[in-house]
Amino acid sequence: MTAAPLSAPAAPRPRGAWLKSPALLLVPAVLFLAAIYVMPLIDLARVSVAADPWWSHIARVFSVPLYWESLLRTMKIALTVACLCALFGYPTALLIQRSRGSVQAMIATAVILPYFIAILIRTYAWMVLLGRNGPINKTAIWLGIYDEPLALLFNRGSVLMGMTAVLMPLMVLSIYSSLSRLDQNLIRAALASGAGPLAVFWRVLLPLTLPGIGAGFLLVFVSALGFFITPTLLGGPGDQMFAMHITQQADSITGEGFLQALAVVLLVITLIVVGVAGRLMGFEFIWGGGKLTEVAETPAPSKRAAAGPTRRSAAMVVADAAGWPILRLLGRLPASTGTWAVRILGGFVLCTLILPILVVIVISFSKASYLTFPPPGWSLQWYQKFFSDSNWMAAFWNSLGIAALSSVMAVALGATAAVGIVRSEIRYKSAVMLLLVSPMIVPPVVLGLSLYSLFLHLNLVGTYFGLAAAHAIGGIPIVIVIVAASLQAVDRQLEQSAAVHGASVLTVFRTVTLPAIAPGLAAAVFFAFLHSFDELVLSLFLSSPRMKTLPLMLWADINYQLNPVLAVVSTLEVVLVVGGIFLARPVFGRSRAAH
Amino acid sequence: MIQTQTSRDPRAEASPSGRAGRGQDIIGAQISMREVTKKYGAFVAADRISLDVEPGEFITLLGPSGSGKTTLLNLLAGFQRIDGGDILIDGKPITNVPTHRRGFGMVFQSYALFPNMTVAQNVAFPMRMAGLDRATSDRRVAETLEMMRLSEHAAKTPSEMSGGQQQRVAIARAIVMRPRVVLMDEPLSALDRRLRESIQIELRELHQTIGSTILFVTHDQSEALTMSDRIAVLDKGHIIQVDRPLEIYRHPKSRFVAGFVGESNLIEAEVLERRGDTATLRSKAGHVFQAGSRNVPSIGKVTVLIRPERMALHDGPQPGTAPATVTSALFMGETLRIEAAMEGGETLLIRCPDTAARELPAPGSKIHVGWGPQDCWVLA
Structure with missing residues (x-):
């Protein structure tokens, strides 16, 4: 039994060969998600329409001004945030692409680092930054811009600012990935053809990176739709977003059914946005990867190719009509204007990403018992308080244990599924992939609500296993995306040569494939761990007063009193993430070299 | 080892293969490199290179990788800043002229066709940038596509074409403005041998028709021998010999040239x-x-x-x-x-x-x- 065919043989397979099909590796993850993710959502939908008439709950969502106004507000905020992210994210991505060597590494780290730090912590950092005695008020007063500290928090501006800053890395990374795939000679060719820097941007750079902008825009928009943490902490009474109503209703236990209807409305809107976007630009934007190799389904791409040229030339006409007058006007500016605009806007974005984190780290060493910047003196008392407080420590160990268990589950299920996705030759592979990564786009509030009733039935509320499994729902897509990407980078000829020289399928996997994807696997473990360690919204629904996680403790404390212990926890999280990235650095370096 | 070769008039010295006689006036510019130097840290990519190219000449920079030929081309195109010396086009220094104002045409090894534009839009790009009106632009695009035998492909996108066709589009884009200078960076090396040979002949004829000065970079000696009026052999940032292909082949100046060519x-x-x-x-x-x-x-x-x-x-x-x-x-x-x-x-x-x-x-x-x-x- 050597050298089993690695690619699809044309000859009929012997009986029992299906047992060796890699598609079987998809089964565990699909079953797991079906039971703990798809079924509860279906149940949620069922409860929302279990009324007489069936649409009465849903009709109420759209007839009570409180809810549908909030829905409109949510859309407006999400759209604004997505636009702001695109506007400021593009120069930042350009800044990364244009810089070289260690400067580039530093800028890229400044973008990636916040991406991996919990949203809760970054939002807290903004509360510190914008607070009454925060650095911004203090600096402005010191400069004499105004005399009394302004109320910078709890208004629409702070919500937009905070959400934009929190979601910015998504946009920058998405645009950068499409910028970095560009053939640099295209820019040179445009320059050599007589195009000035602005024309190069307008006719070459922008059209070719439009997919990246689109993907980033949608990811940001969809995430913002279901946002809960940041608007709750930074917004005022007039900034209620839709997801916040769901949690409030869940607390006040209104009638069964209406609560579910709220969640279903949010879910359906999200799915419609994703569905329309997916039809237009391919669902790959969700996981930011390339297209999967399909076996069947050949008609789809040809249809798209046929529709391509007309759509392109339509875009061309628009670009010509709208762009040229503006370009001619801007063309009169000195040539270095563009470079400086990129530097200034990009630099501003980097500041908004890094400054809050730095301020929080400084605050954690403060002597004062309230939040003030700069600290009146230095001490380690808050670290002492954190490590000696049994509540904090219990929550810390809970989080650690749950995250460890959850990452094991996510990696075991996700990595096998990734092998199944990449190596099997099944029909509807895209549909399966879509199902596996879809937890990334379902608003966590909706997921938490749907899981709550399931967990009540199974007596899983407030258990290690329950929380770990719930966190694994979001961990699996992360693992699949990372592992699938590293699998696709493995040279199939290496595997084939091992097989030709007598290695069995399992030996090939152990000696060739596994070492090649080991860095990816390690990264997957780390990110699945981090996902669970940072998870707050699901935990809000699924924990019990007896079992708290670190994010839950933080959440309770932020709402109760802002004290520097929170800064200590935040600093520890930053250390964890920095440590993880530092350890993973050779991995990133290697994967970049491989491309 | 700097050799400033007083260039010969390529037309006066008709080569045995009968390259004399051009169909059109020469529009090409005279290029003059004076002690051109480019350094990357301690590595000297171009070491005080001097070279004079006559108007309308087809000159090939030939050398192994790292010899400085691509560096020279990039300096000429304005992609990189010159560290020392000067480049003159028709007697005017171009060091401070940005790439897009140099008015050159360029063909890249990777073709570098804009994937978001059709063939016709790609070829029209330089004229749109120059601000030419639609009618002129359309007419010139049609002419150039006709000349490159691409007329029936005008509405296609680059991804729908073969490598050889894509390269012809890239050439069309480079010559559509009838530039004084056309730069070519190993344009044929991604093509298979037969295709390469047929495009070599095509390029030669094209050069006779349009009369631009062509600066062609390659590491393929047979390509250099077939196409060029003159060849400049480079090694380690120096020009070793500049001469007609026949002279380079029959009378190489050094062991390096003898070994590299033939x-x-x-x-x-x-x-x-x-x-x-x-x-x-x-x-x-x-x-x-x-x-x-x-x-x-x-x-x-x-x-x-x-x-x-x-x-x-x-x-x-x-x-x-x-x-x-x-x-x-x-x-x-x-x-x-x-x-x-x-x-x-x-x-x-x-x-x-x-x-x-x-x-x-x-x-x-x-x-x-x-x-x-x-x-x-x-x-x-």
Whole structure:
């Protein structure tokens, strides 16, 4: 039994060969998600329409001004945030692409680092930054811009600012990935053809990176739709977003059914946005990867190719009509204007990403018992308080244990599924992939609500296993995306040569494939761990007063009193993430070299 | 090792293949590089290179990778800043002119066609940038596509075309403005051999028609020999020799040029006697032969270049031949490639045409190798 065919043989397979099909590796993850993710959502939908008439709950969502106004507000905020992210994210991505060597590494780290730090912590950092005695008020007063500290928090501006800053890395990374795939000679060719820097941007750079902008825009928009943490902490009474109503209703236990209807409305809107976007630009934007190799389904791409040229030339006409007058006007500016605009806007974005984190780290060493910047003196008392407080420590160990268990589950299920996705030759592979990564786009509030009733039935509320499994729902897509990407980078000829020289399928996997994807696997473990360690919204629904996680403790404390212990926890999280990235650095370096 | 070659007029010196006679006026610019220097840290990519290119000339920069040929092209295009020296176009320095105002055309190895535009839009791009009106632009695009035999592909996108077609589109885009200078960065190296050869001929003819100055970069010596009016051979950031292809091939200035352009037999020999342009030499192995090379010194040691195809095989000993033992013999199609060891150890490479009269000699068999005085070239 050597050298089993690695690619699809044309000859009929012997009986029992299906047992060796890699598609079987998809089964565990699909079953797991079906039971703990798809079924509860279906149940949620069922409860929302279990009324007489069936649409009465849903009709109420759209007839009570409180809810549908909030829905409109949510859309407006999400759209604004997505636009702001695109506007400021593009120069930042350009800044990364244009810089070289260690400067580039530093800028890229400044973008990636916040991406991996919990949203809760970054939002807290903004509360510190914008607070009454925060650095911004203090600096402005010191400069004499105004005399009394302004109320910078709890208004629409702070919500937009905070959400934009929190979601910015998504946009920058998405645009950068499409910028970095560009053939640099295209820019040179445009320059050599007589195009000035602005024309190069307008006719070459922008059209070719439009997919990246689109993907980033949608990811940001969809995430913002279901946002809960940041608007709750930074917004005022007039900034209620839709997801916040769901949690409030869940607390006040209104009638069964209406609560579910709220969640279903949010879910359906999200799915419609994703569905329309997916039809237009391919669902790959969700996981930011390339297209999967399909076996069947050949008609789809040809249809798209046929529709391509007309759509392109339509875009061309628009670009010509709208762009040229503006370009001619801007063309009169000195040539270095563009470079400086990129530097200034990009630099501003980097500041908004890094400054809050730095301020929080400084605050954690403060002597004062309230939040003030700069600290009146230095001490380690808050670290002492954190490590000696049994509540904090219990929550810390809970989080650690749950995250460890959850990452094991996510990696075991996700990595096998990734092998199944990449190596099997099944029909509807895209549909399966879509199902596996879809937890990334379902608003966590909706997921938490749907899981709550399931967990009540199974007596899983407030258990290690329950929380770990719930966190694994979001961990699996992360693992699949990372592992699938590293699998696709493995040279199939290496595997084939091992097989030709007598290695069995399992030996090939152990000696060739596994070492090649080991860095990816390690990264997957780390990110699945981090996902669970940072998870707050699901935990809000699924924990019990007896079992708290670190994010839950933080959440309770932020709402109760802002004290520097929170800064200590935040600093520890930053250390964890920095440590993880530092350890993973050779991995990133290697994967970049491989491309 | 800087050589400023006073350039010849390429038209005055019609090459044997009949390149004389252009269909159109020469619109090309004169390019003058003066001690051009480019450094990357401690690495000197171009070391005080001076080169004059005549208007309408097709000049090839030939050299191995890292020789500085691409650096020179990038400096000319304005992608990189020059560290020292000056580049003049028709006598005007261009160092401070940004790329997009230089008005050149350029063809890239990777084609660099804009994937978001159709073939016609790609070719129209330089004219749109120059602000030409629609009608003129459309007419010139149609003309140029016609010239490149791409008319029926005008509405396609680059991804729908083959590599050879894409490269023709790239060439069309580079020449549509009838630029004074066209830069070509290894444009044919991604194509397969047959396609490459047909586009080489096409490019040659195109150059005659449009009359632009073409600066062509390649590491492929046969490409350089077929296409160029003149070749500049580069090595380690220096120009080693600038000359017509025939001169480069027949009369290389150094071992490097002889080795890089074509195959060569280099024989170490001692000058015994010189009479006029003919000298009597003795190889290290003791073989005495005549060399009719104009630059033989009257005394001392020299290196003699004899191209493999100038070697003749004889069945028996004749005056002036040397006995040798065949070490390998390969049938290459139109030629036979034979390696033979002379008595005394020198290895010779011989290429002779495949004729009905000759069988492939077996390894180990004895042969007699001869060459005439005019087949020898003494390297400086």
